[in-house]
Amino acid sequence: MKQYTRREALERLSPAVLLSLGLWPGALRAATTNAESFRFIVVNDLHYLTEECGHWLERMTAQMKSHGEIDLCIVAGDMTDQGKLEHHGAVREILNGLKMPLHVVIGNHDYLAGNSDRAPYEKTYPNSLNYAFAHRGWQFIGLDTSEGLKFEKTSIPEHTFNWVDEQIGKFDKDRPTIIFTHFPMGPGVKYRPLNTDSLLERFKPLNLQAIFCGHYHAFTQTQFEMLLAQARQSRRHEGEGVLPLQRARWESHSRICRAGARSKNCSDPATKIVITSTTRTHVG
Template sequence: MSRDPSSKIRLAAVGDLHCREDQHGRFRHLVKQVNATADLLVLCGDLTDRGLLEEGKVLAEDLSALRVPCAAVLGNHDYEHGQVKEICSELAKVGVHILDGDHFIFEKVLGVAGVKGFGGGYGNATLQAFGEPQTKAFVQEAVTESLKLEAALSHLDTPRKVIIMHYAPIPETLEGENIEIRPFLGTSRLAMPIDHYGAEAVFHGHAHHGALRGQTKSGIPVYNVAMPLLARHTPDQRYVLLEV
């Protein structure tokens, strides 16, 4: 039976779990809380701490107790040891849908578009593809991630949609981070497809010392759901719960 298109969906969002191989059971309480309060869980990257398969297995062990669907994107830490394929395989075994420029549809009502994202700066200070090939390659990565997000959103025709990523699409949720590193924490290139296609909300991680919330130029709310940040603000509930 399909969900009533007008009914609210309780969405739980968190990123930067940084699961380590010696942390068996660390996320059991989180999973128990999500099961009790949410219809859907989204994870916003840095699922593992060093991108090791064993870390992915430990996280999958805890997530196996989830009773709600789960969609996720990867973060920079998940790429550290070149074991992304193996980590994704372990998480898929417990029903986690890893998104990388594609989407997940929840009960024909809510579409979740997901992409890792990349850095590059914001507004007039966005890095441009000029000069050394290394600089051009860096910029191209940000452009590619933006195009992947655009492709994911263009294929969504659900009544509602949300977007998950690891890097920040706006600078406002980076307030609190050292100014020097903010261009490496995200880029406004990611905000372009968001504002073009629209969404109920955007969730990202990566900025452990940033701000909890901001909005795009068109007014779409953006939530920084990095777990270390949430742990300081809402220690009893280390995820954002939003009705969409």
């Protein structure tokens, strides 16, 4: 019977298992870098539908700004409920009030309802299907995991795989990396795309530290060694709650900011706001 080294054994495990065990190969072998610590916001599933939703979103952004120095904001899809151009524009205008860099990915509700047209999204957020950016020594990768208007039993589109295959060799393997998508990537999470493992396989060489996602409208808690992933939905938002994010290589926390009751005319939200820091400690 063939004997495998520890590294060889890790390489044979599926990405889902590696995520669940906190044994991402690239993270385990990455060299120490000069990546800095900073704070950023991740928000998802705003589902803007009417002007009344805009008032709720304005109150929410006011709470987001109250948390002190934040470097950037990521929205993990479903900015709107029906994908209309005017709705995308309204959300963009309100989020611009944060006065910080804004990075988004497309969700299934960001397509124009009825015909799967993503032109309104692309007009509002140019060059925001698959892309990457760097910040203070960290790599951020935004990926399109949508399949038009479909919400379940989906497959990540071919153009996303093509983009990753073209770009993967250009990323710094040692820099800590964060991926953000709309559809969930974690093993065992509902609505996970059917070909998720095939996509994650391509990122094994990178120092992947976390994946932020949206889409699932319910409370869920999945324990990974690197991340305690939590999401919740509430018809009424009262006060402010705090949930911990426990990571083996991060010191961080999350806050679920609740900013008053949403109108019955607004789409039932699954919005969560994660405010997290990126203190990185190398594990030898």
